[in-house]
Amino acid sequence: MTAWMERPSMAEALKERRRRLAALVERPAVLWSGQSIGRNYPANTYPFRANSHFLYFAGVPLEGAAIRLDSGKLELFLDEPGPAHALWHGEVPGREAVATFVGADAAYPLAELGARATGAATLPATDTTTRAGQTQLLERTLPASHELDRADRALAEAVIVLRLSHDEAALGELRRAAAVSVVAHQAGMRVTPKAKYESEVRAAMEGVIIANRMATAYGSIVTVHGEVLHNEQYHHTLTPGDLLLADVGAESELGWASDITRTWPVSGRYSPTQRAIYDIVLAAHDACIASMKPGVEYRDLHLLACAVMAAGLVDLGILRGKPEDLVERDVHALFFPHGIGHLLGLDVHDMEDLGDLAGYAPGRERSERFGLGYLRLNRPLAAGMLVTIEPGFYQVPVLFGDPLNREKYADAVNWERLGQFADVRGIRIEDDVLVTETGTEVLTAALPTRAEAIESLVLAGA
């Protein structure tokens, strides 16, 4: 039996989501779950991941299914498994069992969808085969998912309203994913003193996720070269003076993500220079979380993190000037060239398939500024919104080595002083923070952030 059938039914929560959607859009919507994708040949597929918009309303990761949402009703379109299916893949729940589990008002074979999809709005599926099917069935071309228009765009905007604010069913899943990710990080820290390669730490962390029957929500980053922001390499050896940066998050069986980064010393002890920078990054992290509540602009959190880090770097003698001036001039972005975080939900960058439609409030656009252009979220916080807070400090050769930057920031950066911090290549501290009516709930709070606590966890494995 499929694992998710053993979970409590989300039917009531799904019904409420449909009710909220019906209050925002009049036109029926059809959403497709998608198909699994061949890796090296069609039958050798990547693990199937259902489309997130589908998952939000259908609840469970059905493959090759569609749903129609109309006035709060849910119609499920799903074919019964063929006769060879049970031999090769075992018994799976049939259409009626799934319909009952998800609280569908009606259920049909996929062949019925054509007749019932006329005039429906939709959101593009992830895989191209399913997208081609959407186009054919709806008898119209479908723009790219970040360029939707008319009814599809109206549907996207309504879905964004819903998905921006997590209900209790979603939070239950998000907390489960966070809890497993916390254990994964603890396992990674503990295995580090005996590990020779980055890959062994990664294996310990992903092993926890697999053992808990979850998936990685994104490609794990486990590296002593944290200065490479999305470092997918993990073949480097670990040496005692290194910092290991691990950005690893689990995704629950129903598709809900977590996203945690910690940076720990391979030896179990931060060097004084590493510790000094670590505490600056942590100060930025803590300042952001302390100031979060409904109404606060996420962009202001980003600027707050920049200011806290700039002030810390001035104190260390690495930067010169007033922190606010340094941030104004984007000096912080030499060290912190990404945004303070992003939305989190069914996607690790939630709803990024829709471009900036979810991340940016209506009328707002990406900044041209070097220090702001990478910001993925620019909205006022609201209760129910889940975001990451992930300040970092990186010594990136392509930024530091750039003669234009060296000249432009000659007065602001004490390059000689910075040279004394060569053992700090990359530090990031990332938590998943839910905005509540009164402030925040840090879903990943069970994983320590303080340097001493991290050291203890690593040394426990020595």
Added chain:
Amino acid sequence: MTAWMERPSMAEALKERRRRLAALVERPAVLWSGQSIGRNYPANTYPFRANSHFLYFAGVPLEGAAIRLDSGKLELFLDEPGPAHALWHGEVPGREAVATFVGADAAYPLAELGARATGAATLPATDTTTRAGQTQLLERTLPASHELDRADRALAEAVIVLRLSHDEAALGELRRAAAVSVVAHQAGMRVTPKAKYESEVRAAMEGVIIANRMATAYGSIVTVHGEVLHNEQYHHTLTPGDLLLADVGAESELGWASDITRTWPVSGRYSPTQRAIYDIVLAAHDACIASMKPGVEYRDLHLLACAVMAAGLVDLGILRGKPEDLVERDVHALFFPHGIGHLLGLDVHDMEDLGDLAGYAPGRERSERFGLGYLRLNRPLAAGMLVTIEPGFYQVPVLFGDPLNREKYADAVNWERLGQFADVRGIRIEDDVLVTETGTEVLTAALPTRAEAIESLVLAGA
């Protein structure tokens, strides 16, 4: 630096492959590596896997690259990484460095490919985006990869000749993948006595693969329900009387696969009934390997395995009649409803993207027989060919419970006697066997197959 750049260069082997190809086809060939595929949104991709035909001639998993093969020469088409690439993904080798590493005779930006691709044969890429690009660039429609015609089919047939016979460079990779898979299985056995869920064993096994910087060559099967042939579920609890079937294989960084199955007792001791059936499956496994040498028909190995298992089941009183008659009537397929194995190489079912063109010798087709139709390989063995040998015994409800089967095989099966073997749901024993000039080399021989040896490995973890 990219991990594969630290491996020894395969340039000489690649040159020899090109030379062999040039002896078989006159027309130039262009092969694409493919692009990574979005999982839930475009930027959150599945781990990239380059197309296997590309890998065979280019050696390394370049993303978004193409090669042109003409008269033994290799031209590489690859764009230099853009300016933001180093910030996010780190320094990667540039076009010239890659060209030197793989022994290319010339290297160009991708934009040059159009002018040089005219009239070339090709094989379809795996991902649809790349396939669309192929169609556009070659200015012709491309059939599905199992329905190729004209020059493309001639190219496919030549590539099959090459890939059917593994050279030393390939064997080096295949042995590395096999060695890691062996360690993974040992780890899985050792962790079993303390594991509560299938998923924990799976985690231990895949952890070994990740720690060794390899990938799983296919979706792992780790289950107490081995009777479901491709069971992708792994949430069941382990109980002492269960057999755990694990079909898990690693794929090397350069894309070469292994494929191992073992079936071990959760308690560390096979029950007498489990042991009796295990030894029958093992006898079939050993008989096949013992009779392998160039010239032997793979189909005859399949029939040999069927006959050995039928004889064993007659001895146990589960079947009645002469083994050869039982096989003739497909009675074996009630218990063994798949083929004895398949080709193994860059793909776990090697070259299955080409349909049966690689697996079936020219002029041969799939049998209509229930007991032979699932056979993926029907060729005479030849030196250099790598195949799996994977006999199995399964009690599949949809086969056993089928009243037609019950009636058809009423005289042949002693259902009452079979009922005494209810604790044997599924057993498979699979090894990777290279055909040599004089016989075989079992690449996975380091992992024991004898029941007592398996029991010792499991009990070592108790």
